[in-house]
Amino acid sequence: MDFAERRSSDLATWNLATAIRALAMDAVQAANSGHPGMPMGMADVATVLFRDHLKFDAAAPNWFDRDRFILSAGHGSMLLYSLLHLTGYEQMTLDQLRNFRQLGSITAGHPEYRHAEGVEMTTGPLGQGFATAVGFAIAEEKMRAEFGADLCDHRTWVISGDGCLMxxxxxxxxxxxxxxxxxxLIVLWDDNKITIDGRVALSDATDQKARFEASGWRVLECDGHDPADIATALNKAIKDDGRPVLVDCRTFIGYGASKQDTSGVHGSPLGAEEIVKVRGAYGWEHPDFVVPDDLREAWLQIGAKGRSAREAWNARVDALPADQRTAFARRVSGETSDALAPAIAAVKAKALADKPKLATRKASEMVLEAVNAAIPETVGGSADLTGSNNTLTPDLGIFNDQNRHGRYIYYGIREHGMAAAMNGITLHGGYRAYGGTFLCFADYMRPSMRLAALMGVPSVFVMTHDSIGLGEDGPTHQPVEHLAMLRATPNTWTFRPADLVETAEAWQLALTTDTTPSILALSRQNLPLVRQDDGAENLTARGAYVLREASAAPRVVLMSSGSEVEIALAARETLEAEGVPTRVVSIPCMELFRTQDAEYRREVLPAGTVRIAIEAALRMPWDWLLLGEGGAEAKSGFIGMDGFGASAPAPELYKHFGITADETVKLARSLM
Amino acid sequence: MDFAERRSSDLATWNLATAIRALAMDAVQAANSGHPGMPMGMADVATVLFRDHLKFDAAAPNWFDRDRFILSAGHGSMLLYSLLHLTGYEQMTLDQLRNFRQLGSITAGHPEYRHAEGVEMTTGPLGQGFATAVGFAIAEEKMRAEFGADLCDHRTWVISGDGCLMxxxxxxxxxxxxxxxxxxLIVLWDDNKITIDGRVALSDATDQKARFEASGWRVLECDGHDPADIATALNKAIKDDGRPVLVDCRTFIGYGASKQDTSGVHGSPLGAEEIVKVRGAYGWEHPDFVVPDDLREAWLQIGAKGRSAREAWNARVDALPADQRTAFARRVSGETSDALAPAIAAVKAKALADKPKLATRKASEMVLEAVNAAIPETVGGSADLTGSNNTLTPDLGIFNDQNRHGRYIYYGIREHGMAAAMNGITLHGGYRAYGGTFLCFADYMRPSMRLAALMGVPSVFVMTHDSIGLGEDGPTHQPVEHLAMLRATPNTWTFRPADLVETAEAWQLALTTDTTPSILALSRQNLPLVRQDDGAENLTARGAYVLREASAAPRVVLMSSGSEVEIALAARETLEAEGVPTRVVSIPCMELFRTQDAEYRREVLPAGTVRIAIEAALRMPWDWLLLGEGGAEAKSGFIGMDGFGASAPAPELYKHFGITADETVKLARSLM
Known part of the structure; x- marks a missing residue:
């Protein structure tokens, strides 16, 4: 079918879709920046999806049982914004479309979570939407198993481009x-055969359908510009036979433009003249940003068509016994269970009584044993290092195709996929996800960790083997720069607890924030319990605190984190024995210390003393504490790494790299 | 076939393989740490490969035309070390095997490049070996096209585990x-169906053969413990029909151990008692670390079997016309062409004469136009952002299946695969690879960038759109923490040039080092030429230098990099007009500045002045320059980002985030 034939074959749907196309062209033109090609190509598919299948109510964007719609090809943001506008999302006004990509608008260049209702997550970095959607779908299966299909029964839809699939x-x-x-989980593949550099064939010859089938997907296809064919495919797609679904939507990028079917229409405005021509071809006779009333009404009806389903759902929720209703409401709200605090308190109390010597990865397991038994919303997992990350506790059960009640996921050797899925599980609602790997392999999941920070999703990354203390596996597995990388990332808490008490406190913080992802950097090697207070206050929440006071006004302050706090304490003993009053400051979370008021920071790190930081990693994140914060007034030094590690037993490595109490004492003497 | 039947069916091969198995068990036991299961499982395949096919000469480990053997499943390092030892690599003594995983030995936990000859690259982080091998194979095809099959004609063999494939x-x-x-390129898949968490089926149900076939691979299979079947498969594998080859080697992890076929045998010693039992089952009656003379001799013959091929190759090289011989020898040596320096000098001279205002990504393109025309060893590419990264110059031609002479690769939307392939191209020899993407997407290739640094491979990462200057695409595409991440990474040069002259200097440094990867962080937006000297010295090699001197002894020093140097210069104008002598220091490469002697550093950054750093990124990497290096003696401040960016036109973002000359002047005034 050519263009005109398509239009006449189903004029009503054509016009609905063309409203999207026109708004996308206009907004990109107004911004003089943006990506018109994808919205123009996928408008027909999106129209049929929203009209026939997507379960939502524009008047209640956060209705829990809505279908989730994720635009993995986030550069096509105007597709999403047009749909939100047309279906009647209150925030998504015409002014917002006119201010596409402008400062302060909710219509950012790529969809940004928390900017606009109806944006389920931030997308743009390719593949992230697709991979996060897996987490949404996991959470939906779990909630359905836990609360029943009356309360949770919805689909996860994804629009994915060739870039996402590569x-x-x-x-x-x-x-x-x-x-x-x-x-x-249904992925609509915008199969337009074009990437920025040209034809997909320039760089790829993959049979995507065979690829997906090889991993147990059901694959459908349609002419992505033929509403009837799209409808047929989507009607098949929604029949859940257990296999996730890929719909190969054959489309033309920049449908209707002179440069249709080329990368020229991907990422820049069409130009005013061209837009006039394209409008003509579309049979769209309305001025910029104008959608005629009849079409507005038709789209608003689509935006309201889920209302009765939502009201029926509300009625079912209201009809629940009070305790179930309360439990469900809490889970949906994302609020952490009240049972967390006593569980943490019990772990701390027992720790302070027993004074166990153990690796913080083991400490984390003990905390999780208490937490997972006490609160139902945690979903754990590991990227094939379960026994090393100590992430599986007895109560969880394994989540898989046979057991939707399981709360632990064997993510396989897929750090990146795990991190994205964790974000999706938490974003969906009902659960808080944590997952483990070695700290060094934060590298493999950086893009998803960054997205968690940017979105403000409280995923918890359990990162064990956090230094040369890993030992013989050597420098490929020994993080040295990773703490700097993580601490440099905005809106991220990097916890490096020194013992079981700090580990419990870090978990408590990680599981109660609603806006910040956490990293728990945990040791492979055993560590003594260093805390001696009564444990009543969560001192980790301060970021840094005085762990051992000096015998008199301190001449030396030793700052440290994690496995090196033990070294600081030993160095203090020697210095004190030599008559040097020495304070030890534990810094389990620099980012939180930075947010304390100046007075507290000065109290912890008084000016005029020698300062030494001890951490088996690179110095960069310590400079502000060594040289700033009043540190300039005296001498300072660093005990740590200045390059990659090596393969050897951990104690030898600590000696080899000079990360010992002896070296700390020597350095302190030299600075006094 | 059971165990005993296999042994008796081909005792000679069995014993060759068992020498590997025994050494692997013994070394892991001696280290009390390591991974015996994989070497025990893949010993048969490796034996047939080394005996029948692998082209190498243990007496000349760096012979250019050897087959490359890459152990992507690097945790099985004892497989490789055993093979190197048995085939007679001089360095790989029995003592080295006895000192497996000990400090100072060349037998690190995972194979480390530059530690031992015969180790083609560092492996361990999963998938890296496989992906880097693609680069090796690209370089081989290119060298063969360029110099003929007489000089270059070899295979790239990979052993890959399930982890690599996931x-x-x-x-x-x-x-x-x-x-x-x-x-x-031939990938031998150690298909043992076990990962650390248990059966592969716990986390994956992929039909790997169908998956590879979907992307144009030829797939073979064999019983990985039957020498005859292995031989049949490898004989087929070496027949190049244009498709890369996956050989599905069905093996048992920990072959012969009680815990065979479980993850229990993956990553820890078998124990002395168990080893005695396994030796018995193997019919291996020799003490720890002992290989009987006849087997030693047989293995040494395997190690020497490539000698005649190497000598014939040497003769062919010697017979070349002198100029061709010299050209080939230079390329193999990795030495940069003498033509680079004059090409760079010409670009600099023209820049200083023309004073063009342009984006540094465009500046980089101009440098590449000169460089690629002058020297033949560069191989460029981009992860589908060719027009944005400005990485393609007219002379290169496209490398693909039709044109092996092409010097540019459309890597597709595969940042990670690109970075690994770049490392492989450079490691192979004959070429230096550069490749482009947006700086923000350094995240997607972090593991391979780190490996370049750890190995000391001089890959050049062309990272454009290096700040909020990217504009409307918004925070998902705007790096803020990435400069900190890269500068924190050991053995990595992060260049952020301010203009065309610095860009040319950075390229010169990046293309002449043999041991350090480089990042070129380049602007999207236009920048003026800031250099005014005669360009005779490569000032970027100093890392930092005085770009504009103050009118008198400086009271203020403004430090900056890249696109913000322009802001520093404007602020200096105002301050000087107000009578404040102000120096501007350009810092295109902090890492290089750190290596300058203290006197030079003090000269550039005198104590006692107000110091301000200006960079559209986070402050962390600047702390040592603001607070250290004599900076403590006066006040200092930072103009830059303290969180994620936003979506808006770049000039508005600079104003919004206060990264302007006005704000710099205000800050300077407040500090004086």
């Missing part, structure tokens, strides 16, 4: 979804 | 290899 993360995501049989 | 990077690697039709 990124490695897509492989991790699709194989995980295939194994877990997430049959209500 | 990592997303494997998808990027295999699709790239399939598209480029790298028929001499």
């Amino acid at each position: 990124e490695g993360i897509s492989q991790e995501a699709l194989t995980l979804a295939g194994r877990l049989r997430l049959g209500k | 990592e997303g990077i494997s998808q990027e690697a295999l699709t790239l290899a399939g598209r480029l039709r790298l028929g001499k």
